[in-house]
Amino acid sequence: MGRGKTEIKRIENTRNSQVSFCKRRNGLKKKANELSILYEAEVALIVFCSRGRLFEYSNSNISSTIERLKRISDNSVTPDLDKVFATFYYQEESAKLRQQIQMLETSNRHLLGDSLSTLTAKELEELNKKLKGSLKRIRSKKHEMLQAEIEQFYRRGRITYLISSEHLRRGLQSSPPYKNFVLEI
Amino acid sequence: MGRGKTEIKRIENTRNSQVSFCKRRNGLKKKANELSILYEAEVALIVFCSRGRLFEYSNSNISSTIERLKRISDNSVTPDLDKVFATFYYQEESAKLRQQIQMLETSNRHLLGDSLSTLTAKELEELNKKLKGSLKRIRSKKHEMLQAEIEQFYRRGRITYLISSEHLRRGLQSSPPYKNFVLEI
DNA sequence: CTCTATCTATAAAT
DNA sequence: ATTTATAGATAGAG
Numbered sequence: 001m002g003r004g005k006t007e008i009k010r011i012e013n014t015r016n017s018q019v020s021f022c023k024r025r026n027g028l029k030k031k032a033n034e035l036s037i038l039y040e041a042e043v044a045l046i047v048f049c050s051r052g053r054l055f056e057y058s059n060s061n062i063s064s065t066i067e068r069l070k071r072i073s074d075n076s077v078t079p080d081l082d083k084v085f086a087t088f089y090y091q092e093e094s095a096k097l098r099q100q101i102q103m104l105e106t107s108n109r110h111l112l113g114d115s116l117s118t119l120t121a122k123e124l125e126e127l128n129k130k131l132k133g134s135l136k137r138i139r140s141k142k143h144e145m146l147q148a149e150i151e152q153f154y155r156r157g158r159i160t161y162l163i164s165s166e167h168l169r170r171g172l173q174s175s176p177p178y179k180n181f182v183l184e185i
Numbered sequence: 186m187g188r189g190k191t192e193i194k195r196i197e198n199t200r201n202s203q204v205s206f207c208k209r210r211n212g213l214k215k216k217a218n219e220l221s222i223l224y225e226a227e228v229a230l231i232v233f234c235s236r237g238r239l240f241e242y243s244n245s246n247i248s249s250t251i252e253r254l255k256r257i258s259d260n261s262v263t264p265d266l267d268k269v270f271a272t273f274y275y276q277e278e279s280a281k282l283r284q285q286i287q288m289l290e291t292s293n294r295h296l297l298g299d300s301l302s303t304l305t306a307k308e309l310e311e312l313n314k315k316l317k318g319s320l321k322r323i324r325s326k327k328h329e330m331l332q333a334e335i336e337q338f339y340r341r342g343r344i345t346y347l348i349s350s351e352h353l354r355r356g357l358q359s360s361p362p363y364k365n366f367v368l369e370i
Numbered sequence: 371c372t373c374t375a376t377c378t379a380t381a382a383a384t
Numbered sequence: 385a386t387t388t389a390t391a392g393a394t395a396g397a398g
Contacts, residue, residue, distance in 0.1 A: 004393030090275030113319030187381030
């Protein structure tokens with residue numbers, strides 16, 4: 001929202017995104033609060049940012065809301081912090097995280113052209129397509145960076161003229177007085 | 186919002202308010218989801234309506250988010266030592282695993298041509314090389330699979346001769362007695 | 371932080 | 385459910 005439409009996908013972590021995150025967090029909190037007032041609801045909101053910091057909101061008491069959830073969610077979806085249960089629970093969580101890591105590693109290997117034998121012909125074809133797309137984006141990014149660099153040089157006065165290789169081939173005789181130059185790539 | 190300004194105070198429970206409650210709940214959920222995607226945050230939302238019905242949202246797993254919250258909040262109390270130790274141990278482990286996941290996700294994104302702005306020119310070039318290598322391996326794997334498939338056909342007697350397009354172009358006159366054939370690709 | 375143009379959510383009506 | 389008019393949220397700029 002605002003001055004430009006925001007596509008909903010992961011964004012680069014910039015100074016600006018920090019500000020936006022804060023704004024949206026507050027917006028969410030405000031709406032949660034409105035909901036709780038308008039409809040006499042009990043609302044709890046928990047947010048961990050990507051760097052692990054915690055932000056929470058509750059119109060009553062977050063622990064009691066969680067307890068209430070526990071009671072409803074079938075006796076023990078959320079284990080007690082009793083030692084045994086805690087240990088068990090964390091093991092489960094570790095297992096899940098490990099599983100996720102395995103998946104990501106497999107995906108990575110495939111993207112790097114490894115372990116291809118586990119793929120079907122169709123999956124292989126899809127992978128092929130994806131990689132072609134990546135290369136395309138990478139190429140255009142490279143181009144973009146190069147352009148930016150050249151602009152920089154211009155700005156610092158290190159380049160007076162940009163000469164194409166074609167131009168060079170034809171000879172510099174008729175050209176302006178060069179000091180420094182780079183070839184167009 | 187909408188056709189009239191809504192004062193934020195408890196409202197009568199009417200048929201209309203039910204609809205509004207639903208809308209606002211969904212709006213809140215949507216925003217929570219956007220927050221989690223845009224900033225890679227872990228978000229959990231718990232709502233109990235006034236009649237006690239539960240609505241929840243979580244972009245990952247609500248129990249694990251709650252546990253994560255507890256692990257942080259419980260630092261204020263003094264639990265028994267075993268518990269502290271176990272919790273600490275698994276917390277460390279989880280943190281490491283999460284970190285690994287982040288790394289893998291970043292790598293994956295780069296391989297898919299996303300979030301390229303975080304890379305230097307050199308890294309971009311390396312990525313480019315890697316992907317070219319992948320594509321090469323994928324192509325050769327595709328070829329290999331195709332070959333294997335053709336062999337299969339041979340073994341089942343579905344193909345008698347494999348004819349190259351060059352061969353075909355020259356004409357079939359001087360060739361052996363064909364029954365079935367496929368073109369080499 | 372404040373401002374504001376622009377985008378989004380939603381109250382009310384259909 | 386779908387539409388519409390309006391209040392609200394917020395991205396980017398200052």
